[in-house]
Each structure stands twice: as structure tokens, then as C-alpha cells.
Amino acid sequence: MWHRWIRNMGMDFFWMKKELIRRWKMDTPAGFMGIIAMISGLILLVIMVQGIAEVFRGAIPWVAGSKVSAIYWSSLGYALKASLAFLVFCASIILFFLLKLFYRR
Template identity: 35%
Template sequence: MWERIRRELLVEYYWWKRQSGRKRNLDSPFSLLGIMCTGIGIIILVLMGQTFAAVYRNMIPIVNGAQVADAYWSSLAFALKFSLMMILLFVTLVLSIIFRFTRRKK
């Protein structure tokens, strides 16, 4: 009798483990929260890049004529590079943390 109960519990545990290990759909609350956090994070990083570009633009000495456009576009390129580098940094940081904690232990 105990062997039968044990066997039934092991079967239930097997199916529970299999069901809980499934990936979540995109309409689950965790996925929506992840998508929203990622979008907001990208927007914040772009705004940070624009802020640094504005500081960089203010540090440029007074320029004349065609040099104004060069200074503006160089500061815009700086903001874009800064934003992309920060996004890459945070994505690699998050992925390394995720892979470290979800790695299967043998």
C-alpha cells in the first residue's frame, strides 16, 4: 500500500515538475513586465545619452558657420554611441546573471 502511494506521489511530482518548467507565454504578467521594463530601460538609456551629448555640446567652444552643424552631429553621434554601449553593457550584465542562476546543476 505504501509503495502504491509513493508511486502515485512520484508520478504527480513528475508531472508537476514538467508543468512548472514550461516557458511562459508572452501574455503572462512576467513577460509583460519584462517587456515594459526593457522598453523603459532603453528609453532611459537614450535619454542619458542625449543628456551627455548636451553636456558635450555645451563644452564645445563657440563655433562659426558650418562648424556648428559638425559640432551638433558629432554630439548626436556621441549620444547614439553612448546609448548603444550602455544598452549592450546592461544586456550582457542581465544575461550573465540569468545564465548564472538558471544553469542546470549536475
């Protein structure tokens, strides 16, 4: 009984995936870049929220002399992560719009 149920669920997921790809045109380069843009945007949002939390954690208890270097290196690491995520996000958005404008079937 479990095998039949699992097989039916597998077929349902297969056809649901096919319909989503066909309806939302995810099999085109523009659709693929749209997915990458959305994922990189969510990653950028998570990194920004982590940075805000880090600022509050570092600012609320006054930073003592021994914690200055830890705050400095954590802010430097955050800046590198955020700039890389922002670069990927901007590049994917630009490529998405270029593909939407100039892609012909």
C-alpha cells in the first residue's frame, strides 16, 4: 500500500513540476535568470538582517577594549558578504531584464 501511495505522489509531483515549468516559462533563459534573481535577493535580505542583528548585538552592550577587534573583523566579514551578495543580485537583475528584452524564441 505504501509503495502505491509513494508512486502516485511521485507521478503527481512529476506532472506538477511539468505544469509549473510550462506555465511560468522557467525553461527559458529569462525564467532561469528570474529564479536566480529571486534566490539571490532572498540571500541578500537574509545577509542584511544578519548585519542589522550584528550591529545591535555589538552596540547595545558597550564595546570593551578586548571586543573591539572582534567587532571590527565581524563588520569586515559582513561587508564582504553583503557586497558579494549585492553584486550577484544586481548582475542577475540586469541579465534578467536584458534577456526579457532581447530574447527571441
